[in-house]
Amino acid sequence: MNTLRRVLHAAMAACLALMATLVFVNVVLRYGFGSGIAASEELSRLLFVWMVFIGATAAYPAGEHMAFTSLAERLRGRPGALAAWTVFIRLLVLLAAVLVAWGAWQQVLVGLGSRSVVLGYPTALLPLPALLCSGAIAAFALHELITRRPLHLGHALEAE
Numbered sequence: 366m367n368t369l370r371r372v373l374h375a376a377m378a379a380c381l382a383l384m385a386t387l388v389f390v391n392v393v394l395r396y397g398f399g400s401g402i403a404a405s406e407e408l409s410r411l412l413f414v415w416m417v418f419i420g421a422t423a424a425y426p427a428g429e430h431m432a433f434t435s436l437a438e439r440l441r442g443r444p445g446a447l448a449a450w451t452v453f454i455r456l457l458v459l460l461a462a463v464l465v466a467w468g469a470w471q472q473v474l475v476g477l478g479s480r481s482v483v484l485g486y487p488t489a490l491l492p493l494p495a496l497l498c499s500g501a502i503a504a505f506a507l508h509e510l511i512t513r514r515p516l517h518l519g520h521a522l523e524a525e
Contacts, residue, residue, distance in 0.1 A: 370426070373419055376419050377416050377423070380415055380416035381412075381416060383412055384409045387402070387409050388409055390405070391405040391406070403483050404483050407482070407484055411486070411490060414491055414494055417494075418495055418497070419498075421498050422498045422502065425501075425506075426505050447516070448513075450516075451513075451516050455509055455510040458502065458503075459506050459510070462500070462502045462503035462506065463499070463503060465499040466503065469492045469493070469499060472491075473492050474489075476490070476491060477489045
């Protein structure tokens with residue numbers, strides 16, 4: 366799991382570095398020389414979408430997604446109720462991941478037939494990270510459900 370986390374963090378860092386470089390160079394070219402790189406904006410937008418979904422994928426196994434632990438914290442003394450609540454939460458995560466994946470898949474299919482304006486890449490590359498992210502989160506949630514991993518209640522002291 367640590368290797369996956371490092372790979373995902375490196376991919377996010379690469380996206381961010383490339384985005385920042387593209388935007389910086391484009392700003393310097395526009396204000397300094399009166400011209401710019403047309404592909405800079407389009408590529409930055411694509412990289413931003415990928416970076417967000419890579420981050421969401423990395424956040425789930427680390428327990429860093431938004432968590433509603435107030436009720437779960439109150440159930441800590443009742444193991445049966447907490448176990449049932451945990452299963453319910455994991456099933457909701459699976460349902461949400463399947464719905465996002467279904468919608469993203471439909472957008473990928475629509476995007477296969479069209480190309481971006483400047484770079485000409487298939488516009489299916491924009492919804493593709495949502496599909497991959499939801500598939501990964503569904504796999505993580507299913508694994509947690511099967512292995513009966515308890516909820517991470519480490520953020521119970523934070524405002525929710």
